[in-house]
Amino acid sequence: MKKIIFILFLAFYCMGLGCSPAFYTYVTEGKEVYYGISGYKEGLVKLEKANADKFVIINPYFGKDNKNVYYQGGIIKDSDPATFRFLGGVSTLIGSTGYSKDKKNVYYLGNIITGADSASFTILDKVEGYGKDNKNVYFMGEKLDYADSVSFKTIGNDYTADKNAVYYKSEKLTGADPAGYTLNGHYLLSSGSVFYGKEKTGYDMNTFKVMEEFFDGNTCWNGYVYAMVKDKNGVYVRDEKIQGIDPETFKAVGAGLYEDKNYYYAGIEKLNINKKNSTLFTLESAGQIIVKDDSNVYSLGDKIENLKEKYGIDPKSFELYAVVVSLKIFKDKNNFYVNDWLYLKKTDIVPVKNSLVYIDNDMIILKSKNKIAVIDRFGTEYSEIKGVDVETYAFVKGNDYLDKIAEMEGYGTFIDKNNIYKRNPFDKHFTTVSKKISPQEYGNLKEYIIAGEAEEKRLESLKAK
Known part of the structure; x- marks a missing residue:
């Protein structure tokens, strides 16, 4: 068992070095079954009691034969392989894990959830880690004493509710009405208030809108970081009001481009574009927008580029010339340009x-x-x-x-x-x-x-x- 623990430690260590995890799984060779990192033969641990002829790989975490069910190479005690069902409920870099059950027990990872009813147990969607039976609600395998099983539901982005209250990560949201709420991105709207996590904000609920959510693409999980939101009083990023934007007319145009009645914005950055004399071009294949007037040309998508500076484009004569298989060919008095599926070139x-x-x-x-x-x-x-x-x-x-x-x-x-x-x-x-x-x-x-x-x-x- 110590060898298995070491293998898993090594796998997670490798995952920590980047977003390409070491893939550990079950391996059958002849009459033998092993568990470890695929391709790392020296680190494979033999499962002494496994029957290779009857062994079934369920996913990288679970496997079974005619006598036992295995979790990460270890036998799940008292499990019944004939009626064992993997349910899931928790995502990882290499696949799903979480809950499972057989005719006798409910399991979280490889452990029995004491007292859980197998016949009525089910996992809940929208928020990971939750499951319930006819009596109790569970989170990551632990019973939630506060939750009412019959009425409990997951809302999304760590919000849940039952007949008694609305919760954020098991904390009750004071002032939120379980009979009436709306999820807007990572914000919850209820009883005239806007909640962010467990905190009540000062936004006006009737005019509140999440404009865009930003995620950290440098993490393995691409995690949520912050949002751009607006209400009747203003436009905000990280709860800081952005001066000069008209919230009533502020709206998304696409590909990170926004506008109000006066200006265009790349996110919240005002562009040096005369809106009255502007033209927008959408590059469907690249998810970009090109916006121009007689003085400047910008390309917006996953990055902002001033095409006048980059290519020496003449804004006055820059125009869409032709469309071929969703590619857009542009020209000015000096050159032709094509979006070649990615960026304008x-x-x-x-x-x-x-x-x-x-x-x-x-x-x-x-x-x-x-x-x-x-x-x-x-x-x-x-x-x-x-x-x-x-x-x-x-x-x-x-x-x-x-x-x-x-x-x-x-x-x-x-x-x-x-x-x-x-x-x-x-x-x-x-x-x-x-x-x-x-x-x-x-x-x-x-x-x-x-x-x-x-x-x-x-x-x-x-x-x-």
């Missing part, structure tokens, strides 16, 4: 006359004086244009003759007035093929060049969004 394509070569629902092809960009669901690919006649450069789709020559059946072929080009799928460059185009052939192929329709298709893509 600057391409190497400088706008020129007739930059648009091709567009459909799946891809867009753009050109500048010496670059080609093919933008599709797989990202943006660039190639140098060597020896290409820029004025007649085009993309042809639906011509079997060209597809056969370029060996790009069904994909489409690139041409200019002199040559046929193909796109090498391995090095992602465009190369000429041996077949040259005569002036007569080029004239015959022009009907397949959809460049004349491309502008209409580009405008249609904008209307769809």
Whole structure:
């Protein structure tokens, strides 16, 4: 047993070093059953009484054979494997643990809960660690003497209630009405008051609203830290009123962007944007919003970026150019930009006359004086244009003759007035093929060049969004 304890200590120690826990579990090898860290053979502890032929792994904590039920490698005394049911109720980094029962007993982890009724016992959702039977309520396996089993329920975020009171982590909330309450994030509203944890706040209940909750993503549990809230009197972060915001019109726009009747805010940080002349663009694939006026361009999501400073974007000419497979392509007078599923990125394509070569629902092809960009669901690919006649450069789709020559059946072929080009799928460059185009052939192929329709298709893509 000491070896098992050491293994578990080592596993939790490894978890403390980061958010990739050492995965300990049951391992069967031939006629033997072991418990320990998977892949750490020297640390596996043999379960001497286990029957490997009948052994069933329930989860990393529990296992059973035809004679015994095991918790973390140890036998649960007086358990009945035939009727044993794992119930759960507590989450950990490597899976669920908590309550279980058989025809005789109720267990928390590997211990019998004395006096608990197996037939009526059930776990409660919304708040972890709670279970009840027809007589008592339990938290983490301990009986709660204050709770009424028949009426007891979990509310969420550590709030619970029965017919007598509302509770926060077993402490009674003085002034809260068990017959009427509302959970709003980590706040509970009842009897004209707003409670935060066990404390009654001074917020106005009738106008109170949780705007956003913030979690610590640097912890293994991604734990709740604080919230942005508002009522008729103001907007607050960590209970501190933020000056200058109009609470009545303050609302979320999305991706961390807020607005009131006067300004835009990244959270509570006022943006240097003229709201009257502003434009919002939503990048669905990246969960971001781009907001601009004639002086600035910002991108907001999991971080705030001033795109004017980052890329030298010209705000006045910055506009949405096209939409392809939920990707949004932007341009200003200097460059094209694409959100490439994550963040807005600057391409190497400088706008020129007739930059648009091709567009459909799946891809867009753009050109500048010496670059080609093919933008599709797989990202943006660039190639140098060597020896290409820029004025007649085009993309042809639906011509079997060209597809056969370029060996790009069904994909489409690139041409200019002199040559046929193909796109090498391995090095992602465009190369000429041996077949040259005569002036007569080029004239015959022009009907397949959809460049004349491309502008209409580009405008249609904008209307769809």
